[in-house]
Amino acid sequence: METLFGIAVDGVAYGMILFIISVGLSVTLGLMRVVNLAHGAFAMVGGYVASYAAQSFGLPYAGALVVAVLLTVLATLPLESLLYRRIYGHANELSQVLLTIGLTFVIVASVNYLFGPSLKRIPLPELLQGTVALGPKSIPTHRAFVIVAGAVTLLGLWWLLERTDFGIRLRAAVDDPAMAAALGIRTERLYMATFALGTGLAALGGVLGAELLPLEPYYAIRYIVLFLAVVAVGGAGSVFGSAAAALALGITDTAGKYLIPNFGEFFFYAALILILFRWPQGFFKGKTA
Amino acid sequence: MTDAPPTAPTATDPSAPRLASPRRDLSWTAAPLVGLLGLAGFWVFPDDLGLMTRIAAAALYVLSLDLVLGYCGIATLGQAAMFGTGAYAAGIAAVHLVNDPLILLAIGGVAGGAIALATGALILHARGLTLLMLTIAVTQIVQEVANKARDWTGGSDGLSGIDPAPVFGLFRFDMVGRTSYLFALAVLVVGMLVARRIVRSPFGLACRGVKEDPVRVAALGGSPRAYLVTMYAVAGMFAGVAGALTAVSSGIVGLDSVSFSWSAEALVMLVLGGTGRLYGAVIGTVAFMAAHHILAATDPFHWMAFIGLFLMGVVLFLPGGIAAGLERLRDRLTGTRNGSAPGGRA
Amino acid sequence: MRIDQTGTRQHGTEPGLLEVSDLRAGYGATLILEGVSFTVPPRGRLALLGRNGVGKTTTLATLVGQTTRHGGSVRVDGVELGSLSSSARAAAGLGYVPQTRDVFKSLTVEENLITGLKGRPRGALEEAYSLFPRLGERRRNGGGELSGGEQQMLSVARALLGQPTVLLLDEPLEGLAPVICDQLMDALSKLEMTVILVEQQIDRALAFADRVVFLDRGRVAHAGPADGAAADSALLERHLGVSLAA
Amino acid sequence: MTMLLEVQGLSKNFGGLQVSSDITMSLKAGDRCALIGPNGAGKTTFVNLVTGALAPTAGVIRLDGRDVTRLSAADRVRRGLIRSFQVARLFASMTVREHMELAILQRDRRTFRLFASVGRARGLAAEVAEGLALMGLEAVAETTVGSLAYGQQRLLEIALALVMRPKVLILDEPAAGVPHSESQRILDAIDRLPKDLAVLMIEHDMDLVARFASTIVVLAQGKLLCSGTTREVLADPRVREVYLGSRAHAH
Amino acid sequence: ATIKVGVIAPFSGPFAMFGQTFKEGIAVYQAVHGKTVGADTVEFVFKDLDQANPAQSKALAQELIVKEKVSFLAGFAFTPDAMAVAPLIDEANIPAVIFNAATSAITEKSPRFVRSSFTLWQNTVPLANHVAKLGVKKAITAVSDYGPGIDGEAAFKATFEKAGGAVVDTIRMPLKSTDFAPFMQRIKDSGAEAVYAFLPAGPTTLAFAKAFADNGLKEKGIQFFGPGDITQEPDLPALGDAVLGMTTSFHYSQAHESAANKSFLAKYKELFGSSDNATFTSVGAYDGVHLIYTMLAKTGGKSDGLKAVEAVKGLSWESPRGPVTIDPDSRHIRQTIYLRTVERVNGKLQNTEKDAFPAQPDFGYKLGK
């Protein structure tokens, strides 16, 4: 019983972190259909900006977070018009893979050059240190904060994509860009805004997740499989799906480590196969939010 | 001699867009050309045989990916599962059983094909991102098994002690790598010929159909799944042979040969070269590995930035990969209007 | 009054004048239209006819900016559209119903219609539902789940919701039951806008249009009044290979 | 006469929506039957059920006396149940010729030959040429289908169905998007088919229906509204009301 | 003449830290001792091997030997990469000096391997004895699931049990784990009084240390022990307070009090602006170069690998880490293993040496597996 409770608490906490760092990919991959393997790189850039802002300029955590998101969006927007715009669309999936891997390499090498290969940290404020008790378990305060942030993000995205014309236009533009344009939808602007949303979320995840996925140059590549797993299980483009997937994977992974730690990795991927076997389209096929 | 389909001469509307006519289809020259260039390389770069051997084996591996991706539309990040299984099977056989290199290749091929058949039957109902994820998961599991089975595979320390006998009992594997290289080159050329044969067969045609629209193939009475699984297994054999070739020529097998990154590298090399033409796989492999080698040799610390720029440059300026760019160049030179579409005939 | 930035339109005239002159366009380097010219006055109705593959669809697609333009000009109310993007043309008043319908498959029927609103309030959706009650019944269904004819209705309704000044219809009757064809033609003939209609049901097309243009291999082969053409079976035979059934 | 296709009590629900309810009909050798009905009546769904693209909620489908309800779409095709698609569904980057080659090889189950050559397959080139000629597609044989005009794609769609040597041929709006001049070609080709096979055609063009069909089945709201000879059905007031409208008077 | 040394190591990618510190170690040595030995100029040729990839390692070695005509191979972060070159160095008869790869079995593969780093056995045996001596009866191990981790586990278990303790559970954690909370729970539930943990230096150590701090193990009185990879110097600022008070056993600490270390760090700082990144891998490389220079000096650069290796067998010198000797049998470095605790000194975290176990050999040599 206590084990179960432990698995649930730790699993949910881990799952929410997975969600917050993957949801940006769900936006670009699922909604824009761009296989953006540079997602990890953008998250990393966000993390580094926050780390730098906090350590060199002494910005408080919240300030560093905001600066990181804004700067990352600003820094990556030119990439949208210079690079990504040329490879939108289903026919270009393989080009997207190649281009974004190339971009990732460049970012990894630049970060390595500028900041060196050692680990970087974003100091936590007093408020987020320590632990909060949940019955017999306790979880780090920071994780509790991430869970709340994740829930807020989830609801915000749901509202944006489901309740606003923006969401409808975006999905139309992705479904059939030529027809959407013929209806007067300004697809280019829409894509740019969505791209910004995706990178902003990536940066947010990079900062909030840094306690678990520490910042170092190879961050950009190291965790991409994890992000992809969340999006695939959730069903590309589904924000609620991503959340459900992140929780499911978080709990699965935690259970594996609790119960059969020596085969943890094995357990995780076997579970992944089973889930995808049962839900080949992901949990929330065809639903946006 | 070409084995292009003899087309009945038909009155064609000159304004209709056309494929390059079969007479101009020079793709049959690819395999012999690779053989010749490879031999030339043997004389021109006698000090780089180690690298060139790796390129040849990798090219065969990337070729196997082209069979599934370029001709069946199966996007996979799990080709290393087949490669690594082939490599380990050959390596284990070499340590415990036999050491004839050709037999080892055969063992690698069978092992690669078998794992592809088993896993393909399990996962090929899915498409797109789901399939991509499933292939990744399979690879991770295979890697985990290899890691756990330390007694057989050496785990993370690698499986060493592979000491293959001379090829045909005549040519010893020397340190400079002459035998290794020529052996690998020969295997690659044979692999290209066989692969070309397969993609131009009725089976290959059916696979291209599945790539475009499985439902339509079913409406013609075919079973898309059966084609996919078969091609996956065939490609698995190619990858297995490539793995065995690497094991034989390097004498060691590591966990990297079943890694995600090796799978991803195959995809990068293939897309770089151009999918759906077989020789694109070879071009991509040579370009990537040579660029990697040269850049890493010039600047072992920051080469990643340059190779990244290289990849981005190819996407932006050579859409469809290097092979597509070459074809456009050729078409411009020969005045043909339309090059063959990617995913077209090999 | 939509066009204003470069608006050369004089006050008082009705919007919807479409002038196409020496239009040359195609797909990539392949030239399909080799110089097409015609003019449709405000609220004019043009039937664009021709055999298979002569370039009817290409003409409409070129007007909305989906092909590669090699030359010539397209003016709506005197404003040159030639270099504008598709979405700007839509803003300038073009509405388009493509031959392949191009319903957004992943959006619901209602969401599909919303994409056509061009800023009008959502209440306007009722217009579409009253024109095609069938769509109202299916409003929560996915676009990809609709039957062929329902998709056709959706595509037409979506274009009409935007209240275009120039409406381009590429075989809008295809796949519709005869009763629905009646209703749709009825509704179209009540519209207060310029219309170009490409249609295989020649009798209906000619009954609807006031002028007709026959295309042949990317050129205008004949242009004239619609009622004259309907009566001239030799003309129809020559350009379409058929005559109207008795 | 043997029944080639028998459908009994066929029903299908999508969620709460009853799209086909309790449809019973049959086709015998030589039948030329038109399936008509208002938009959304469930015609395409019916075809999807019969051909195996959809699984029915209830009902039995027999082909040539054998129950095929549980067979896959491909299996049914191999038994001679062939369809064309309402919206042309083709392989965009393959040429017209390759489409024909694939259909023929698939029909003859020659597609698992991994080391044979398509170009040298016995009898293939001749049969391809014949099939193309039937629909007047010779000129575009080497064109990739993605760049064909829509009407030509429709013709290819029909050519593919014909070359499969069907026992029961189901054509879903074969002439939609095809000009009248060309639609005659389709009818001619169907006329030349062996008389011992059954053809079911969905069509909204009443001229074509009148020229083609000897019997008509009418669906409305997922149910069989009526069926009978062409003359009877076209004269039926219910059919006029729900379907034909003003067109009823044209004939 | 110019004598070339080929260095195979990760200079890019996830393990770029190894390559960078190797390079820095080499540079420091050359800055102190010059670039020439006798009449010969020593030149280093770097080859990037971004992650464990034995086949690539072999190809690079082949190229270095055949094309660059190197007289020594060096570097090697990972075991399989080193193992892969064994047949080559034997055939070419050149020595290979291992700067890091830490599996005992490597030096058994060729008589031309010499190692200047450490092994897991070497670091773990004294630690296990120390833990036993503290009176701990029940311990648990948690190691990364790969070669070195398994070595560490085996060494700890064998030594600790021989000393009378009991290992209640052995956990092998997937190398790619990011979340360690569940393992902590398991450790907590096991009833052990102490945990022996090994993770390779790098990003996962952060999450591990945080998990250890956040999951109340300290409060429950569970003591932490492990080899010093987990608190290596470049990572300390990022690890922060989570590792404060952690006890590790290792052969090098930046905080080692000796003249040799002081001048080593001073030179480091002079060359690279800061000595914060100086760590065990820098010292591994630094001492490795010392071995190469010595071989050169003693054999006059004549290329006979066996003779060169012979020349350094039994060699002793004062390294920045303390006194060291090359064991004539195992060709592995015999050295002092220190017991260190992470402390904050002048606002900076460091591994303060608390105890020393001198002249520890590689306990894992010829132990088989």
Ligand SMILES: Nc1ncnc2c1ncn2[C@@H]1O[C@H](COP(=O)(O)OP(=O)(O)OP(=O)(O)O)[C@@H](O)[C@H]1O
């Ligand atoms: N995407 C394309 N790429 C290249 N050529 C094309 C493309 N689409 C159409 N074509 C060619 O352009 C010509 C005109 O096609 P278009 O679709 O405009 O004909 P259409 O008059 O609309 O015919 P239909 O009555 O069949 O719809 C045809 O020869 C066709 O093959």
Ligand SMILES: Nc1ncnc2c1ncn2[C@@H]1O[C@H](COP(=O)(O)OP(=O)(O)OP(=O)(O)O)[C@@H](O)[C@H]1O
């Ligand atoms: N997958 C589905 N989910 C929900 N509803 C569906 C689905 N497929 C079809 N329908 C509905 O079933 C009804 C019948 O569709 P069907 O395509 O069979 O009509 P049809 O008779 O072929 O019409 P048309 O003449 O317009 O092609 C339609 O109202 C359609 O919206």
Ligand SMILES: [Mg+2]
């Ligand atoms: Mg058309």
Ligand SMILES: [Mg+2]
């Ligand atoms: Mg239908």
